[in-house]
Amino acid sequence: MNDGIKSREKAIFEAGIKLGALYHQFTGSPVSPESVDSLERAIEESIRNQAHVESISVKIDRTLLKENLNRFGYTELTGLMLEVELAVKVDETCIHAEMKPVEGYPLMLLLHERT
């Protein structure tokens, strides 16, 4: 195994860690149309702190959010509301991954761009 492969594998592992962490840290948070902007920013800035994160974009689906409001005008963040794009860099190798709803399941997947 050469170093290039090792960096790539480590970056892929780290990308998985970040998506799993984001999901289980922040789903369940109370969220409404009024508070959705601050939650998106906080999730981005929180996960960006973690080791090897090069960039992250978090979008919460406003349509799905509004469809799920309870009688008090809010709902809980669910995995299906999340669209996340993530770049993780180890040494010189950058890996892109994303989370998005696919057929009713919040899928996490690797994208095959590289540097």
Next chain:
Amino acid sequence: MNDGIKSREKAIFEAGIKLGALYHQFTGSPVSPESVDSLERAIEESIRNQAHVESISVKIDRTLLKENLNRFGYTELTGLMLEVELAVKVDETCIHAEMKPVEGYPLMLLLHERT
């Protein structure tokens, strides 16, 4: 039991729910000096969504945060970093509660102001 007492008891119960929820939803979040502002705002706006919350203020202790940074420049939000002031209103009865570190324990307590 008269209605006044019932409203007061319900408000006290709701105040407890909010503090327990806030604590176990958001502790563990990665946080750094750069991201602490957005996390404070998101926690406030998230919990403010919940039923009966009249007002909420969340402050994260920057000194404790900086003392706990890991080698990657961030740490995790802990209960001891949190200072929360919360007002919950049921009917016309408003209850104030807070969370703050007392003797090394993140204490949640009722304050005996009323409207």
Next chain:
Amino acid sequence: MNDGIKSREKAIFEAGIKLGALYHQFTGSPVSPESVDSLERAIEESIRNQAHVESISVKIDRTLLKENLNRFGYTELTGLMLEVELAVKVDETCIHAEMKPVEGYPLMLLLHERT
């Protein structure tokens, strides 16, 4: 305000804290028909550790669980699956509270038994 009232109010506040904590700590946990027993026991034993908890019973709705299994044979614990009975004691005052689904919302409520 006499001591009896103060104990009762404190017990009510503590009951709220426990239910809010339980909800936001454990919802989101992967759960299946095979693992539901161990999750129920762990939630009970975990929350029973907290100050002033006299007793706790946690039941996860197997029917709702099975209706929500994903293609991999599991789902996530949601508030609507939870039925919780909780007794909290401060000094000699015991308060009973519960969480259960009411009209599509995971309601937390005080019960008016006393000792």
Next chain:
Amino acid sequence: MNDGIKSREKAIFEAGIKLGALYHQFTGSPVSPESVDSLERAIEESIRNQAHVESISVKIDRTLLKENLNRFGYTELTGLMLEVELAVKVDETCIHAEMKPVEGYPLMLLLHERT
């Protein structure tokens, strides 16, 4: 890129997801010497539900647990208390990963066994 490499990369990504999920779902749980067994079992059985998990072992450090008990006789599960061994299988490729404390940091790492 051949299929063998793709399976291996996918397994590495999935291993990261599981460790990130486990960490941020279950840290913060109240735990004591009396309840630690049920929490270990519940974490194992919960994460074992997730897609592609072949096996998982979760051990919580009793010594560290006891050193951190608060005045009420419990503490919160932290990353530093966790030792996790995980095997994830995609197609015929099995990846081993672990989490354990290394120099005061809860490190997640890939192990280089293969099938």
